[in-house]
Amino acid sequence: MTQSPQLSVVVPVFNEQDNVAPLIQEITTALRGRAPSDGGDFEIVYIDDHSRDGTLAALQALKAGVPELRVLHHVTQSGQSTAVRTGVKAARGAWIATLDGDGQNDPADIPKLLAKRAESAPEVKLFAGWRVNRQDSGSKRWASKWANAIRRRMLRDDTPDTGCGIKLFERAAFLDLPYFDHMHRYLPALMQRAGWKTLSVPVNHRPRGAGVSKYNNLNRALVGIADLRGVAWLIRRGKVTAVVER
Template sequence: MSAPRIDTAPQLSVVVPVFNERDNVAPLVHEITAALRGRTDFEIVYVDDHSRDDTLQVLQALKAEVPELRVIHHVTQSGQSTAVRNGVKAARGTWIATLDGDGQNDPADIPKLLDKRDSAGADEGLKLFAGWRVNRQDSGSKRWASRWANAIRSRMLRDDTPDTGCGIKLFERAAFLELPYFDHMHRYLPALMQRAGWKTVSVPVNHRSRSTGVSKYNNLNRALVGISDLRGVAWLIKRGKVTAVRELS
């Protein structure tokens, strides 16, 4: 049964970037609604990064049965970070939850992140709750590459985050939109939030095998791009400055 469409701004926006994920769209959308209906007011913002299959048509058809669903379409392929950012810009919620569109993140973990946020309510400086895949369901080579990348990143950026590449995160929309934007920035959100003066925490979450479709990345292109990105983020952190301000009465 679908929920009635609500025109008021929701408390939470779930942003999901997708590219060529037509078979994963409907199952994931229904899992999100199952996890959140009755828990909080929410919307789902899918950002189609100019898919070459019929992902966009599947999403458009789903809107008729899922009133919380909104669909944003890139007229040219622009990458995951741009899709996440455009989804956050279009979102109406004060807080944002992100999920990868391949179904490997479990929407049932979103309430866990919300509970973690609510339990830390007195700490207004805590702006990001990052998923931590403690039981990765990827190939051995992919898990090895991820451990290697995380170790190098942690050494260079000192962001105290064991799994910055996990797609499921919860963060404050306003804080995110203040961060410097660049391609692949979604992989460095904890470090960027900390650079801005905010605190972050990692939360263990579920991770699932991909049931359909193929990965859009390989270990080599991740590594080559990651080296350049790490140097850039390290430079940003070195050059960053946070200054407390107060207005005189």
């Protein structure tokens, strides 16, 4: 691996000790041996959000056999958005692919997102996974359906699924966005607010292999109401101005 890989795969985790090794194996299988411009020049950046199980120990044990792997550790639990931002800030790649650490996202979809980037205009800075065949419980799918409908109505971000963990975006564009807790759920709207275009790409979705979900429908809904108001305010108050050097 070179000092400056073209792609950084960022994976936030909290209490996912049994999902760490299988997911890292899938990431390396999906990306090793590909052309550098097609994801072959990559690093894997795991952010352990102060797990209370053996997640950190499992990651540290894997480093010897996975030279692409880097491990960052939050000394206090800080949440998924902060973990993603920690990983992006530490990343060496100009482009970032994110995955949820529970294994429900398929790393084999990363090359699909890279291929979509190759055929898209340069102003498209975010390629968002779209789970067309979700493998969650009925109640979770129902709650997500209504949450997505309300979000689209309020934010007009033309995105069918913002909760999907697999995304591909430009590092510099992400770091220019306003940061707040839970921002990872609103990346399409925030990118569009910044003047960039976004594209939703159908991806695979799988049942959780091990462990339990860290969210429930109630806490998602309570947090989501405040977040939607805040993001809507940001969009109303945002301004994009073209600049030409004279």
